[in-house]
Protein backbone atom coordinates (compact mmCIF):
# COMPACT_ATOMS: atom_id res chain seq x y z
CA UNK A 1 0.00 0.00 0.00
CA UNK A 2 2.78 2.34 1.01
CA UNK A 3 4.60 1.72 -2.26
CA UNK A 4 1.47 2.47 -4.30
CA UNK A 5 1.15 5.83 -2.53
CA UNK A 6 4.85 6.56 -2.98
CA UNK A 7 4.49 5.74 -6.68
CA UNK A 8 1.52 8.10 -6.92
CA UNK A 9 3.49 10.90 -5.28
CA UNK A 10 6.44 10.29 -7.61
CA UNK A 11 4.16 10.22 -10.64
CA UNK A 12 2.45 13.45 -9.55
CA UNK A 13 5.85 15.07 -9.00
CA UNK A 14 7.03 14.05 -12.47
CA UNK A 15 3.83 15.55 -13.98
CA UNK A 16 4.32 18.83 -12.09
CA UNK A 17 5.22 21.40 -14.75
CA UNK A 18 7.78 23.47 -12.82
CA UNK A 19 10.96 22.47 -11.00
CA UNK A 20 11.71 23.07 -7.35
CA UNK A 21 14.13 25.93 -7.95
CA UNK A 22 11.63 28.01 -9.95
CA UNK A 23 9.08 27.46 -7.17
CA UNK A 24 11.64 28.76 -4.69
CA UNK A 25 12.27 31.87 -6.82
CA UNK A 26 8.54 32.43 -7.15
CA UNK A 27 8.12 32.23 -3.38
CA UNK A 28 11.06 34.57 -2.78
CA UNK A 29 9.72 37.11 -5.27
CA UNK A 30 6.24 36.93 -3.70
CA UNK A 31 7.73 37.44 -0.26
CA UNK A 32 9.70 40.47 -1.45
CA UNK A 33 6.57 41.87 -3.09
CA UNK A 34 4.49 41.29 0.06
CA UNK A 35 7.13 42.96 2.24
CA UNK A 36 7.30 45.96 -0.10
CA UNK A 37 3.52 46.33 0.13
CA UNK A 38 3.62 45.80 3.87
CA UNK A 39 6.20 48.55 4.40
CA UNK A 40 4.45 50.96 2.01
CA UNK A 41 1.01 50.39 3.49
CA UNK A 42 2.37 50.68 7.04
CA UNK A 43 3.62 54.16 6.06
CA UNK A 44 0.14 54.99 4.72
CA UNK A 45 -1.46 53.87 8.02
CA UNK A 46 1.10 55.93 9.93
CA UNK A 47 0.21 59.01 7.88
CA UNK A 48 -3.55 58.53 8.39
CA UNK A 49 -3.07 57.87 12.11
CA UNK A 50 -0.86 60.92 12.63
CA UNK A 51 -2.59 63.37 10.27
CA UNK A 52 -6.30 62.46 10.14
CA UNK A 53 -6.91 60.82 13.51
CA UNK A 54 -5.91 63.74 15.81
CA UNK A 55 -7.71 66.35 13.67
CA UNK A 56 -10.84 64.22 13.15
CA UNK A 57 -11.22 62.86 16.68
CA UNK A 58 -10.67 66.33 18.21
CA UNK A 59 -13.25 67.84 15.83
CA UNK A 60 -10.66 70.13 14.23
CA UNK A 61 -11.88 69.28 10.71
CA UNK A 62 -10.48 72.50 9.23
CA UNK A 63 -7.00 71.06 9.70
CA UNK A 64 -7.68 68.51 6.90
CA UNK A 65 -7.32 71.38 4.45
CA UNK A 66 -3.68 71.95 5.41
CA UNK A 67 -3.01 69.25 2.79
CA UNK A 68 -4.17 69.37 -0.85
CA UNK A 69 -7.61 67.72 -1.24
CA UNK A 70 -10.40 67.96 -3.79
CA UNK A 71 -13.10 68.64 -1.17
CA UNK A 72 -11.91 68.30 2.40
CA UNK A 73 -13.55 70.40 5.13
CA UNK A 74 -16.29 72.77 3.97
CA UNK A 75 -17.91 75.17 6.43
CA UNK A 76 -21.66 74.55 6.66
CA UNK A 77 -21.51 71.09 5.04
CA UNK A 78 -22.08 69.00 8.17
CA UNK A 79 -23.08 65.82 6.29
CA UNK A 80 -20.22 66.04 3.81
CA UNK A 81 -17.68 66.67 6.57
CA UNK A 82 -19.07 63.75 8.60
CA UNK A 83 -18.85 61.51 5.51
CA UNK A 84 -15.23 62.49 4.97
CA UNK A 85 -14.46 61.98 8.70
CA UNK A 86 -15.91 58.44 8.68
CA UNK A 87 -14.00 57.70 5.46
CA UNK A 88 -10.58 58.62 6.80
CA UNK A 89 -11.18 56.83 10.12
CA UNK A 90 -12.09 53.60 8.29
CA UNK A 91 -9.16 54.08 5.88
CA UNK A 92 -6.61 53.34 8.63
CA UNK A 93 -8.66 50.37 9.89
CA UNK A 94 -8.90 48.66 6.50
CA UNK A 95 -5.24 49.21 5.67
CA UNK A 96 -3.99 47.94 9.05
CA UNK A 97 -6.47 45.03 9.14
CA UNK A 98 -5.52 44.05 5.56
CA UNK A 99 -1.87 43.77 6.52
CA UNK A 100 -2.78 41.62 9.53
CA UNK A 101 -5.00 39.35 7.42
CA UNK A 102 -2.32 38.52 4.88
CA UNK A 103 0.39 37.80 7.49
CA UNK A 104 0.52 33.96 7.55
CA UNK A 105 1.98 33.66 11.05
CA UNK A 106 -0.82 35.74 12.60
CA UNK A 107 -3.39 33.75 10.66
CA UNK A 108 -2.01 30.39 11.80
CA UNK A 109 -1.26 31.29 15.42
CA UNK A 110 -4.34 33.35 16.19
CA UNK A 111 -7.29 32.05 14.14
CA UNK A 112 -9.85 33.88 16.33
CA UNK A 113 -8.01 37.18 15.79
CA UNK A 114 -7.97 36.39 12.04
CA UNK A 115 -11.74 35.96 12.07
CA UNK A 116 -12.30 39.22 14.00
CA UNK A 117 -9.93 41.33 11.89
CA UNK A 118 -11.57 39.67 8.87
CA UNK A 119 -14.99 40.89 9.99
CA UNK A 120 -13.65 44.41 10.73
CA UNK A 121 -12.02 44.39 7.30
CA UNK A 122 -15.30 43.48 5.59
CA UNK A 123 -17.21 46.19 7.48
CA UNK A 124 -14.53 48.75 6.61
CA UNK A 125 -14.55 47.64 2.94
CA UNK A 126 -18.31 48.13 2.72
CA UNK A 127 -18.23 51.46 4.61
CA UNK A 128 -15.40 52.83 2.47
CA UNK A 129 -16.95 51.70 -0.80
CA UNK A 130 -20.49 52.91 -0.12
CA UNK A 131 -19.26 56.03 1.71
CA UNK A 132 -16.74 56.70 -1.08
CA UNK A 133 -19.49 56.42 -3.71
CA UNK A 134 -21.51 58.94 -1.71
CA UNK A 135 -18.52 61.31 -1.55
CA UNK A 136 -18.03 61.08 -5.31
CA UNK A 137 -21.58 61.14 -6.65
CA UNK A 138 -23.51 63.05 -3.96
CA UNK A 139 -20.87 65.36 -2.48
CA UNK A 140 -19.40 65.72 -5.95
CA UNK A 141 -15.77 65.06 -4.98
CA UNK A 142 -14.04 64.34 -8.28
CA UNK A 143 -11.84 66.19 -10.71
CA UNK A 144 -12.81 64.46 -13.94
CA UNK A 145 -15.05 61.69 -15.26
CA UNK A 146 -12.27 59.12 -15.73
CA UNK A 147 -11.31 59.48 -12.07
CA UNK A 148 -14.93 59.25 -10.91
CA UNK A 149 -15.72 56.21 -13.07
CA UNK A 150 -12.42 54.50 -12.13
CA UNK A 151 -13.02 54.81 -8.38
CA UNK A 152 -16.65 53.74 -8.84
CA UNK A 153 -15.48 50.57 -10.60
CA UNK A 154 -13.06 50.08 -7.72
CA UNK A 155 -15.89 50.30 -5.16
CA UNK A 156 -17.96 47.74 -7.11
CA UNK A 157 -15.04 45.31 -7.38
CA UNK A 158 -14.29 45.68 -3.65
CA UNK A 159 -17.93 44.90 -2.79
CA UNK A 160 -17.98 41.87 -5.14
CA UNK A 161 -14.72 40.44 -3.79
CA UNK A 162 -15.86 41.04 -0.18
CA UNK A 163 -19.11 39.17 -0.88
CA UNK A 164 -17.36 36.22 -2.57
CA UNK A 165 -14.67 35.96 0.08
CA UNK A 166 -17.24 36.03 2.90
CA UNK A 167 -19.44 33.47 1.12
CA UNK A 168 -16.61 30.95 0.73
CA UNK A 169 -15.44 31.47 4.33
CA UNK A 170 -18.97 30.68 5.59
CA UNK A 171 -19.07 27.53 3.41
CA UNK A 172 -15.60 26.62 4.74
CA UNK A 173 -14.21 26.41 1.20
CA UNK A 174 -10.88 27.86 2.19
CA UNK A 175 -9.00 27.55 -1.12
CA UNK A 176 -11.59 29.74 -2.87
CA UNK A 177 -11.87 31.99 0.19
CA UNK A 178 -8.12 32.62 0.03
CA UNK A 179 -8.24 33.56 -3.66
CA UNK A 180 -11.13 35.99 -3.21
CA UNK A 181 -9.64 37.42 -0.02
CA UNK A 182 -6.40 38.13 -1.94
CA UNK A 183 -8.39 39.80 -4.74
CA UNK A 184 -10.24 41.85 -2.13
CA UNK A 185 -6.95 42.88 -0.52
CA UNK A 186 -5.54 43.99 -3.88
CA UNK A 187 -8.74 45.83 -4.92
CA UNK A 188 -8.99 47.57 -1.55
CA UNK A 189 -5.33 48.60 -1.93
CA UNK A 190 -6.05 50.36 -5.25
CA UNK A 191 -6.17 53.83 -3.65
CA UNK A 192 -2.74 53.10 -2.16
CA UNK A 193 -1.46 51.78 -5.54
CA UNK A 194 -2.63 55.05 -7.07
CA UNK A 195 -0.58 57.20 -4.71
CA UNK A 196 2.47 54.96 -5.00
CA UNK A 197 1.99 54.68 -8.78
CA UNK A 198 1.98 58.45 -9.20
CA UNK A 199 5.16 58.76 -7.17
CA UNK A 200 7.00 55.95 -8.99
CA UNK A 201 5.97 57.41 -12.37
CA UNK A 202 6.95 60.91 -11.29
CA UNK A 203 10.42 59.80 -10.19
CA UNK A 204 11.15 57.81 -13.34
CA UNK A 205 9.62 60.04 -16.03
CA UNK A 206 9.40 63.47 -14.44
CA UNK A 207 5.59 63.21 -14.63
CA UNK A 208 5.00 62.79 -18.37
CA UNK A 209 1.27 62.50 -19.12
CA UNK A 210 0.08 63.95 -15.83
CA UNK A 211 -2.42 66.75 -16.45
CA UNK A 212 -2.94 69.88 -14.37
CA UNK A 213 -6.36 68.65 -13.25
CA UNK A 214 -5.24 65.05 -13.29
CA UNK A 215 -6.72 64.74 -16.77
CA UNK A 216 -3.65 63.70 -18.78
CA UNK A 217 -3.16 60.30 -20.48
CA UNK A 218 -1.28 58.89 -17.51
CA UNK A 219 -4.03 60.04 -15.12
CA UNK A 220 -6.64 58.33 -17.27
CA UNK A 221 -4.59 55.15 -17.40
CA UNK A 222 -4.00 55.14 -13.62
CA UNK A 223 -7.68 55.83 -12.85
CA UNK A 224 -8.29 52.19 -13.89
CA UNK A 225 -4.74 50.78 -13.94
CA UNK A 226 -4.36 51.25 -10.17
CA UNK A 227 -6.74 48.31 -9.75
CA UNK A 228 -6.49 46.37 -13.01
CA UNK A 229 -2.68 46.05 -13.19
CA UNK A 230 -2.26 44.73 -9.60
CA UNK A 231 -5.21 42.34 -10.09
CA UNK A 232 -3.58 40.97 -13.28
CA UNK A 233 -0.27 40.50 -11.45
CA UNK A 234 -2.13 38.65 -8.68
CA UNK A 235 -3.91 36.38 -11.20
CA UNK A 236 -0.56 35.62 -12.85
CA UNK A 237 0.80 34.63 -9.44
CA UNK A 238 -2.24 32.52 -8.54
CA UNK A 239 -1.90 30.59 -11.82
CA UNK A 240 1.91 30.34 -11.79
CA UNK A 241 1.81 27.14 -9.71
CA UNK A 242 0.25 25.28 -12.65
CA UNK A 243 2.78 26.61 -15.20
CA UNK A 244 6.18 25.49 -16.42
CA UNK A 245 9.57 26.85 -15.42
CA UNK A 246 9.75 29.73 -17.93
CA UNK A 247 6.38 31.15 -16.95
CA UNK A 248 7.11 30.78 -13.26
CA UNK A 249 10.36 32.69 -13.69
CA UNK A 250 8.57 35.37 -15.72
CA UNK A 251 6.00 35.77 -12.92
CA UNK A 252 8.80 35.85 -10.33
CA UNK A 253 10.51 38.64 -12.33
CA UNK A 254 7.21 40.53 -12.59
CA UNK A 255 6.73 40.30 -8.83
CA UNK A 256 10.30 41.41 -8.18
CA UNK A 257 9.90 44.47 -10.45
CA UNK A 258 6.54 45.26 -8.82
CA UNK A 259 8.20 45.08 -5.41
CA UNK A 260 10.92 47.53 -6.47
CA UNK A 261 8.35 49.94 -7.93
CA UNK A 262 6.27 49.77 -4.74
CA UNK A 263 9.27 50.31 -2.47
CA UNK A 264 10.46 53.33 -4.48
CA UNK A 265 6.92 54.73 -4.83
CA UNK A 266 6.20 54.28 -1.12
CA UNK A 267 9.40 56.01 -0.07
CA UNK A 268 8.62 58.93 -2.38
CA UNK A 269 4.98 59.06 -1.18
CA UNK A 270 6.20 59.23 2.39
CA UNK A 271 8.58 62.12 1.69
CA UNK A 272 6.39 64.06 -0.75
CA UNK A 273 2.73 63.22 -0.01
CA UNK A 274 2.52 62.24 3.63
CA UNK A 275 5.30 63.23 6.07
CA UNK A 276 5.36 66.97 5.19
CA UNK A 277 1.77 67.28 6.56
CA UNK A 278 2.20 65.41 9.84
Ligand code: HEM
Nearest residue numbers: 069070071072091128129132133135136141151155188191
Ligand atom coordinates in the same frame (compact mmCIF):
# COMPACT_ATOMS: atom_id res chain seq x y z
C1 HEM B 1 -10.93 50.87 0.33
C2 HEM B 1 -9.90 51.57 0.61
C3 HEM B 1 -9.83 53.06 0.70
C4 HEM B 1 -8.94 53.74 1.47
C5 HEM B 1 -7.83 53.14 2.32
C6 HEM B 1 -9.19 55.16 1.25
C7 HEM B 1 -8.45 56.16 1.84
C8 HEM B 1 -8.69 57.51 1.70
C9 HEM B 1 -7.94 58.57 2.32
C10 HEM B 1 -6.75 58.38 3.24
C11 HEM B 1 -8.48 59.73 1.92
C12 HEM B 1 -8.04 61.16 2.30
C13 HEM B 1 -7.30 61.80 1.14
C14 HEM B 1 -5.80 61.76 1.32
O1 HEM B 1 -5.27 62.32 2.29
O2 HEM B 1 -5.12 61.17 0.47
C15 HEM B 1 -9.58 59.43 1.04
C16 HEM B 1 -10.36 60.35 0.41
C17 HEM B 1 -11.36 60.06 -0.46
N1 HEM B 1 -11.77 58.82 -0.87
FE1 HEM B 1 -11.05 57.07 -0.22
N2 HEM B 1 -10.23 55.29 0.39
C18 HEM B 1 -10.67 54.05 0.03
C19 HEM B 1 -11.68 53.74 -0.87
C20 HEM B 1 -12.42 54.69 -1.55
C21 HEM B 1 -13.45 54.38 -2.52
C22 HEM B 1 -13.83 52.97 -2.96
C23 HEM B 1 -13.95 55.58 -2.96
C24 HEM B 1 -15.01 55.87 -3.97
C25 HEM B 1 -15.90 55.03 -4.39
C26 HEM B 1 -13.23 56.62 -2.27
C27 HEM B 1 -13.45 57.97 -2.43
C28 HEM B 1 -12.77 58.97 -1.79
C29 HEM B 1 -13.03 60.39 -1.98
C30 HEM B 1 -14.04 60.98 -2.94
C31 HEM B 1 -12.14 61.07 -1.16
C32 HEM B 1 -12.00 62.60 -1.01
C33 HEM B 1 -10.80 63.04 -1.85
C34 HEM B 1 -10.52 64.53 -1.76
O3 HEM B 1 -11.35 65.30 -1.31
O4 HEM B 1 -9.40 64.92 -2.16
N3 HEM B 1 -12.31 56.04 -1.43
N4 HEM B 1 -9.68 58.06 0.91
